[in-house]
Amino acid sequence: MERAxxxxxxxxxxxxxxxxxxxxxxxxxxxxxNYSRLMCGHHEDAEEVAQETLLKVFENFGQLxxxxxxxxxxxxxxxxxxxxxxxxSIFAPQQEISLxxxxxxxxxxxxxxxxxxxxxxxxxxxxxxxxxxxxVMETAIAEMPEIYxxxxxxxxxxxxxxxxxxxxxxxxTDAVKTRLHRARLIARKRLDGYLGASSQAVEKN
Amino acid sequence: MASHQHDENCKKMFALLSEYLDMELPDGAxxxxxxxxxxxxxxxxxxxxxxxxxxxxxKYRAQGMPGPIASDARQKLLDAYQKMLAERPHSPRRx
Numbered sequence: 001m002e003r004a005x006x007x008x009x010x011x012x013x014x015x016x017x018x019x020x021x022x023x024x025x026x027x028x029x030x031x032x033x034n035y036s037r038l039m040c041g042h043h044e045d046a047e048e049v050a051q052e053t054l055l056k057v058f059e060n061f062g063q064l065x066x067x068x069x070x071x072x073x074x075x076x077x078x079x080x081x082x083x084x085x086x087x088x089s090i091f092a093p094q095q096e097i098s099l100x101x102x103x104x105x106x107x108x109x110x111x112x113x114x115x116x117x118x119x120x121x122x123x124x125x126x127x128x129x130x131x132x133x134x135x136v137m138e139t140a141i142a143e144m145p146e147i148y149x150x151x152x153x154x155x156x157x158x159x160x161x162x163x164x165x166x167x168x169x170x171x172x173t174d175a176v177k178t179r180l181h182r183a184r185l186i187a188r189k190r191l192d193g194y195l196g197a198s199s200q201a202v203e204k205n
Numbered sequence: 206m207a208s209h210q211h212d213e214n215c216k217k218m219f220a221l222l223s224e225y226l227d228m229e230l231p232d233g234a235x236x237x238x239x240x241x242x243x244x245x246x247x248x249x250x251x252x253x254x255x256x257x258x259x260x261x262x263x264k265y266r267a268q269g270m271p272g273p274i275a276s277d278a279r280q281k282l283l284d285a286y287q288k289m290l291a292e293r294p295h296s297p298r299r300x
Binding site: 034103157 | 216219220224227229253259262263264265270274278281282283288289
């Protein structure tokens with residue numbers, strides 16, 4: 001569902017039109033489920049987080065000042081529900097990974113920044129590869145440190161803006177940018193490793 | 206000396222790639238990036254692969270969706286919604 005359709009549903013609900021209720025529930029339940037499954041790591045927890053989030057959303061719907069912000073508002077509630085579900089994560093160490101650790105390996109040709117890079121050119125055409133890559137992407141997101149995972153899910157999967165993501169996570173916009181960049185580099189490295197391994201397999205055959 | 210310069214430029218560029226791809230860089234910095242990439246194939250290829258990573262992420266859809274909502278869970282949400290409508294100070298319209 002496009003963002004505009006989502007905003008329209010929120011507007012209707014605010015106006016007291018219950019026709020929008022089922023579509024709103026179905027749409028956001030899937031979204032929150034997806035987000036919290038990758039944040040909490042468990043299917044059952046994700047179902048509970050989705051229900052608890054929606055309950056809070058409807059109890060407090062009158063506090064949504066501007067329907068334009070409905071996605072960020074819902075995800076802020078979802079993030080808090082996830083934190084309650086996984087209390088320990090609040091106290092988990094939140095150290096940044098240095099960019100040097102994420103720089104691609106240098107080759108041996110003597111070129112100062114010769115990067116080891118798999119062949120990415122075939123991705124758009126190959127459907128099988130695309131769905132395999134989706135699976136690799138999911139693993140990459142699920143396994144990256146939480147401070148990066150939370151930003152990547154909101155910025156790149158849910159497509160919230162930098163400012164909205166900062167509001168949801170209670171951090172400043174510079175922290176969102178720094179963490180997003182590291183998250184993408186981690187995901188890229190993982191995908192690159194997969195593409196490198198699969199192209200080697202093709203060459204051997 | 207020239208190769209050292211190249212290395213430092215690549216590093217600087219590496220740190221700003223996401224902001225470049227998100228079009229969040231000031232014009233000057235953006236032009237510097239493009240000028241650098243025009244002459245540096247590894248950086249250009251790397252940027253392309255990061256761009257594809259972001260595209261894949263945007264197209265990512267959950268593998269396991271939740272089952273259909275149970276009718277009592279749905280009812281609980283509907284009750285909460287109707288209670289909110291009934292109790293809020295300036296209700297424009299009751300369902």
